[in-house]
Every structure is written in C-alpha cells, then in structure tokens.
Amino acid sequence: MESKKAKETILNSFHENNNSHAFLIETNNINDCLTDVIDIARQIECEVDGDEHCTCKICNLIKNNNNPDLLVLRRLDKDDKEDEKIRDIEVSTKSKKLDTLKTEITTKQIDGLVNLFRTTPLVSKYQIYIVFEADKLNRNAANKLLKFLEEPNPNIIGFFITDSFDKMISTIVSRCEIYNFRYGTDNILSLLDITDKEYEKYFDQTMKLVYDLEHLKSYELITNSKNLSKKERNEILFIFKLLKRIYTIKFENIVYNYYNNLEFSNQVLDSISVNDISILSKRILLIDEIISDLNKNSIRDMSINKLFIKWV
Ligand SMILES: [Zn+2]
Secondary structure, three states: OEHHHHHHHHHHHHHOOOOOOEEEEEEOOHHHHHHHHHHHHHHHHOOOOOOOOOOOHHHHHHHOOOOOOEEEEOOOOOOOOHHHHOOOOOHHHHHHHHOOOOOOEOHHHHHHHHHHOOOOOOOOOOEEEEEOOHHHEOHHHHHHHHHHHHOOOOOEEEEEEEOOHHHOOHHHHOOOEEEEEEOOOOOHHHHHOOOHHHHHHHHHHHHHHHHHHHOOOOOOOOOOOOEOOHHHHHHHHHHHHHHHHHHHHHHHHHHHOOOOOOHHHHHHHHOOOOOOHHHHHHHHHHHHHHHHHHHHOOEHHHHHHHHHHHHO
C-alpha cells in the first residue's frame, strides 16, 4: 500500500475509535517509515487537530524527542549505554549509523519499556512504543513483549517496523494488524518494486503467466521434472515474487482503491479479472507456498504444476 494512504487508514481508525493496539508495518524504506510512524504517534496524541504545524504541548514534546510516553526501541550500538538509548528517537542523525550496527534488541530494553509503561501515560492520551527493525528482537525480548500483545491495555499502542515479515517471530505477527508502507510508487517500476533491468527481463514473462492463469490455460504437465540450476531457480523465483506482487496490487486496489488513478497501473490491474478478495488472498497464499517450495527444492515443473492444479 502506498505509504500516505496506509498512514491515513491507521489515523482514521484512531479517529473512529476503532484502532488496533499493535501494528506491524512492512516497508521498503525503514527510515522514512519510522519518521511516518512517529508522526502518526504525534497526530494521535495531539491535543488539537494533528496539523503538521501544531504547537500544542504534546506536539512540541514529540518534535523535540522529549515525550515520556513515546519510546523508540532499536538495536544498540556496542558503545551505547542502554539507558540512554531507550528514549532515543533522533531518526535523521542516527539513521546512517544504524547500517553498521550488528546487535539485537535485547530483553533489558524490553524490561525498561515494560517498567516505564507500568503506570498510566504521563502527559499524553496513549503510551506508544515503536520497535524499529522489529525483526532484530531477540527471541527472549520478543517473548517479553508478548505481555503487551496478549493482554492489550487500551492506553498502550505498539508499532513494529520491519523490511520483511518473513524475518519476524510469528507469535508477534499473529497479534498485530498488518500494513505495508510502500514509498515511491510514482511509476510502474516503483509500483512493482523492481529495477529497469528486472522489468526488461521478467515483466513480459510474468504477465504471460498471469494471462495463462487468468484464462485457465491448461498448463501442459511435464512428467520429466527438470532440476534447476541455481541461476534458473533464482530467475523463476523472481517471476513468482513478481507474480505475488501483481496479485497483491490487485488485492490492495480492491480493498482500498489505491491504484485506480494511476494510469501506469492499469495494465497490471486489468490483467486480473477476479475481484473477489477471498479468492485473491487464496491465490496470493498459494504463490507464497510455491515460493517457499522453490526455496526448499529445485524442481521447476513440480512447482509450476502445483500452481496450475491448485489455482481454481
Ligand atoms: Zn498538537
């Protein structure tokens, strides 16, 4: 989902008092996403109307990284003292440094969070924690956080930011409302999240596969399954990932109407005639299953056969 729309959807759920207490956000730009999530926090805490130029007490505290009810947890640099870092929300100045960090988010940090959030919010409506690079939570730290997720307190809101769901601990994923914040969807390449070269190489092939699937062209089952070389496997994996992306765009468009006004997205949207979200989500899951099969074994035809057999 395009990040601006996703942000609006989350904010609306708060305006309508219909919000979740934990959000898991997958994104193609974790630093921009963190900035946006901090802004979501500011807007839901704001004492006035959430305007970006608001100067109310709460907005000022958040803009100055000084709101005791908003905590950002992220990996510690080896030299950092944990106590100093737990409150740190200086995104822009620190983001470069983050790339070189190799540590995890630790149980000590989570203990600090749980301790700080034991009381009611100090100045704001909610207490909000943001876990930056949530896939870097070590297992014990993640288990400690489950306390917040299993017995949600209406005053405590959590945001988990990751660049990949696949790396997340499933017990957290299953307890969150899931969003995708996608940045830079202003042309077909950014919409599909691929490069020029990848587009040249794979787009037509993938669209052909979409066409065959949509028209239920019976795929000729091949009995002599062909073992793939590493290179061939990577290529076919790419096509399946692109296929998943195309069906996800279709799905998101039906649910949120996000890509309707983008001329370049029509080709992708029109290629799929199904408009039923339950069918589309089943198909996305099936493609996922095949991607995971392909990662485990390297028999091309078994995977393609399965796609066609289970498609309808
Ligand atoms: Zn304000």
